[in-house]
Amino acid sequence: MARATADIVVLGLGAMGAASLRALTLRGARPLGIDQFAPPHDFGSSHGETRITRCATGESEALAPFALRSQAIWREIEAETGARLFVDCGCLLISRPNDVGERHGRSAFLERTVAAARRYDIAHELLDADEIARRHPQFRPRDDEQGYFEPGAGYVRPEAAIAAQLDLARAGGATLRLGARVEALRIPRGAGPVEIVTGEGVIEAGRVVVSAGAWAAGLLGPRLAALLRPTRQVLHWFPVLAQREAWAGGPTYIWMHGTGPTDFFYGFPGLDGEAKCASETYEGCERPDSFDRVVAPEESRAMAARHLEGRLAGIGSRAARAKTCLYTQTPDSQFVIDAHPDCDRVLIVSPCSGHGFKHSAAIGEAAAGRVLDGASRLDLTPFALGRFAA
Numbered sequence: 001m002a003r004a005t006a007d008i009v010v011l012g013l014g015a016m017g018a019a020s021l022r023a024l025t026l027r028g029a030r031p032l033g034i035d036q037f038a039p040p041h042d043f044g045s046s047h048g049e050t051r052i053t054r055c056a057t058g059e060s061e062a063l064a065p066f067a068l069r070s071q072a073i074w075r076e077i078e079a080e081t082g083a084r085l086f087v088d089c090g091c092l093l094i095s096r097p098n099d100v101g102e103r104h105g106r107s108a109f110l111e112r113t114v115a116a117a118r119r120y121d122i123a124h125e126l127l128d129a130d131e132i133a134r135r136h137p138q139f140r141p142r143d144d145e146q147g148y149f150e151p152g153a154g155y156v157r158p159e160a161a162i163a164a165q166l167d168l169a170r171a172g173g174a175t176l177r178l179g180a181r182v183e184a185l186r187i188p189r190g191a192g193p194v195e196i197v198t199g200e201g202v203i204e205a206g207r208v209v210v211s212a213g214a215w216a217a218g219l220l221g222p223r224l225a226a227l228l229r230p231t232r233q234v235l236h237w238f239p240v241l242a243q244r245e246a247w248a249g250g251p252t253y254i255w256m257h258g259t260g261p262t263d264f265f266y267g268f269p270g271l272d273g274e275a276k277c278a279s280e281t282y283e284g285c286e287r288p289d290s291f292d293r294v295v296a297p298e299e300s301r302a303m304a305a306r307h308l309e310g311r312l313a314g315i316g317s318r319a320a321r322a323k324t325c326l327y328t329q330t331p332d333s334q335f336v337i338d339a340h341p342d343c344d345r346v347l348i349v350s351p352c353s354g355h356g357f358k359h360s361a362a363i364g365e366a367a368a369g370r371v372l373d374g375a376s377r378l379d380l381t382p383f384a385l386g387r388f389a390a
């Protein structure tokens, strides 16, 4: 079998890998990036046209610096390339106050979001139900619901962000090997290279960033696979039939409307006459290559009936289109960014749990710091594997 060597390899070039690859080249490294497909693509976690970005992160205050830094990086890349990556249309969170529903990482989300906004001095407004409906006639909140509005939030265009970062990485000296599937990762317990096994041969790497998203579980060994659970998610696009101006000029939004783990949904402004909405599901899909990618019409009908009817005005109840996508869920719905327990030259950058894109540019920068300096400016300790030791 052919053997080659590389100093630094980034395995997986989606949201996290593209950001890491670019950040490494900015620091003067010449990494090799490998992907089984040609990102951006529709098979992993980073497609579907839009991703909400907001900086007051109710999931964990530790994430806010990553969202803030990522927004700054999107703007730097826009200035450098002319691409449009980040649209700051605002984000509205609607919830009943003191809602302590058992949601994955999102209990008391309104209060935790406001606390994060105050701690990091993030501009925001608190709105009552009348004010939400006055400003946004496409939303019909109940009298006891309240809103947190972050004007500097909005959405990122994931495919454009990945493409721009990969272009910049290539221009900065990275080598990209696309359409190359890594069959196995041989991680040494001590000294010696990390072996990356592909169909074309083995690459002996000095350091490896594993940013393989939903496939990471299959590459990192059973102990880590137990912590990284791919789940099937569905995105729905509903036609905008009325309230067109409100939809077109509207914010992104997250709506918590019950106390169960899936009693919430989120959505985007009406883009090209379609309003994209989604909720979450936690059904595992053990094999990211072979799960059911077809969305049955009943799934979109159920989405409309359970979440949208009575809350959103002006959209049709039959989806114009729908797509599947993958989350990689950790036990606490937070991220894993840490060295592999057997080898500190393998850095796991597998932060999905459904809320990673908004942080990805800064995570890439932090990953480059960890690989090149052994440390990063932003604190990665909240994402360490040690928290699962018990």
Ligand SMILES: Cc1cc2nc3c(=O)[nH]c(=O)nc-3n(C[C@H](O)[C@H](O)[C@H](O)COP(=O)(O)OP(=O)(O)OC[C@H]3O[C@@H](n4cnc5c(N)ncnc54)[C@H](O)[C@@H]3O)c2cc1C
Residues within 6 Å of the ligand: 011, 012, 013, 014, 015, 016, 017, 034, 035, 036, 037, 039, 043, 044, 045, 046, 047, 048, 050, 051, 052, 053, 180, 181, 182, 183, 211, 212, 213, 214, 215, 216, 219, 233, 234, 235, 278, 325, 326, 327, 349, 350, 351, 352, 353, 354, 355, 356, 357, 358, 359
């Ligand atoms: C439906 C949905 C909605 C979301 N909404 C939001 C949102 O609004 N806001 C937000 O911040 N986040 C959101 N997220 C989460 C966010 O999109 C993810 O956290 C992020 O995209 C994860 O990126 P990644 O780089 O880890 O994975 P991916 O982008 O999937 O990248 C992994 C890459 O690794 C490659 N790869 C894997 N295995 C191999 C192998 N063996 N050999 C070669 N290449 C390999 C894959 O081909 C892929 O390109 C959402 C996710 C989903 C699914």
